[in-house]
Amino acid sequence: MRLPLLFMPIAIFGWKRSPDVALHRCVVADFLSNTTLTEMDLAVDTCQRRIIVPGQFSATAPLTNRDEAAKARKIVVNRTKIHMWKDNIPWGTYFIRYAQPEEDEEGNLTLRITGQSLEVYPYLRKIRTTLNYAGMDQLDIARALLNNMASRPESDIGLNLMAGLSGVTRDRTYKAGENASYGTRLEQLANVINGFEYMVRTVLDPDTDQLRYDWVWGYPTLGSPEVVRDITQPGHIKSWAMPQDGTEAGNAWQTMGDTLNDDLGTPSEPVMSLVYEDAARLAAGEPLLDRTETYSSVKLQSTLNAYAQQLRDTRSGPVTVPQIRVRFDDSFSIDPNYLGDRARFTLLNDYYPLDDTGAPTFSRDWRIVGMDLKTPKGEDQEASAELLFEGAT
Template structure:
């Protein structure tokens, strides 16, 4: 499971010696992070009550003439029985607390780096702080940034850094202000520093970078890397962006964005980002019909609208718009930054509010779950559900008390052996209307087409490529940990059911060292044979070192490949320094399944059109 933030809570106090903060929504095995800042006393007076908490980072008062206090970061693993709130203690004064629950995180490999600065006399003015760079222990996890300001001269607002999402802001006006932002970590390369600037002056500021790596990789496909902002390319394309009501599909208008990127992936939601320039009042009035100026206008805006991406008359994507940032630069120009996701993300935000249970073939159970969601008021997004069955009967049960969503439940169910893959593909129907097709494949989605790209000293389509090899995401031994059986007498206690240990026999025979992982079963099964099957599947797919492949290719005027090509195969034929010719043939000639594609259309920045391809790892 790839680590991700499940929920966040927080609380400020103006003058107290303790702060009680609600536990964020969490499940057994989640990692809890507590970030606590105070403006008085010693660091030793700052602590959190309850068992299992450990301090993983701290920084003292950076003010030249401060009264003490500082920032501490604590972590613990959620057990089977946790209180509804936790209490942090401090010297009497102002304090802020933010608590995060992280599913799929590795508690023992959390990295915390800190930095700080203070205002200099006589004004003691400081309005920015840098969260430092860090080296992630693996290529999957969550990158969390924390900024804290002391003694700000008024109410503080924190702009969200590009690529990050704000999880929580807490402040005591005139005393303390804190912001916590995060993004998905998709590389083991160094993550750079991120600067936070506020609209006020402070006497001191702290900046923390917290990396929570994924505990394990339980999927046979890797987490796709991020898409670059710039790569030289060739080719051209004609794009149109239309805005529609998410539920009714009603046309709202066209938009003309710049710096557009969008992607689709198997196994997770794809992303959309774009910028809308506002050069004059006429354009502003047109855009305001789609992005309302005022909160009281409920007719449109993020959460209600979707953008359809058209290329040369073909529908290349549909993205639920979930956020917009309207901002004015110091030069006076106004622009709106849009962000959105494919409809898989919508499923991730519809909570399951009642217990559900279905029996039969796994695909039939999945369809029943989606039909139940669409039967809810305001949740019928008109999915056309692919027919057929996989021939694998498997019950599906979802409990409301788990505080899960339809998307999370379906994803966990589909990843449980015997697994299947699914995507939501927008398409133009026979009668001209837009269809949202839920498509599936068991165990994988397999396309019938092969797309060929070449690279040689004489030129080609491949602009750049990468192959990342990560032994820490694999292993030569694995055991799968399932759920904990229910017991009638809670005082008797219970322990999770586990599989037997499985070995990567070929690697061990070849002389590889013994190293491994205990991975969590995505469905928390308590049936030992199912856990054993999952362990066999894991070691077959991820034994040894995991290899993650990606490449960027140029798109011509009429490419065979599009975002709907997921599951097709990409054949790369390359000759270069790393792949010299072999017997007069190409040094690299390999076909791999396409599991993700990111598109950068023609723009003033790129000048050409390109696609980044995420390719399935080669199985051992």
């Protein structure tokens, strides 16, 4: 499932440190060498994990004395990363891309930082030499891209690449002149029909007691299909939302690729896929909504057809991506390593009451595809997380 990328810094102004703000243990390390530089307690505002795409991170360090300020100076933009911990679980590792030390009119010193999870790094590296892969398993292509990205010591971030094959072979050519990033090509490779999912997990190695970074994949999806968590209201649900978004949807899809004409002196047109329509939606009364997506490196119509079919099958019609905020306690815990697992989501409230037989009118299964840690503030001292689910109309 593709979620939008957000790379803009998150600036939060007017913040004043409060004793009621919960702090999280964060370990600051050098991005490449993984050398620990210091440890800080941060007020974490945003802490996301996603499948395929990067999760966002933003936090504020209250600099209450000279020692804390010295620790904060060890955080250097584009040089350091932060391991965010919840209890004894590494919630994620984030590449720091923005930092702002400041002092307010009352003399309160703070450092504001933002970054993205390790999935961001391939988006920050461009493919500088043409790469050709013929008849290779799509996961071998993915690993080849990541290994090529890490071929210089200045770009080796220590990913442990999960082995195995999907059984699906692809032909891919990635030209240096296309100015595409490794992240973009990985995302496109995964999001074609019969593709796969991946993410980077920060885990504590039981043998070395050190953190490691595992690039893991799932075919066709991540997660354990046999595991279904029951999440209910009343119960562990604190709040919920059901946004229905049709802005990126269509019911007639076509994809556009590269041009076949290398003669710059003659007119040329790009290769186009066939048009794939969602016949069921049109028959049910939806107006025709055309969408075209561009895949600049593709010259084979068969590959473009596969992309268009995948778009028709996954992005036709409005998408509902349920957002559930859950509380933690001794009987219920969840962390980003559960992304891809399923949950049975049951609501009981005035909008979704019991039916005439006493059964809930809303009880559905969805895959967990995103997770945002919520920091308790003020009187709300319960640890919680917002879960994002794969959509269904």
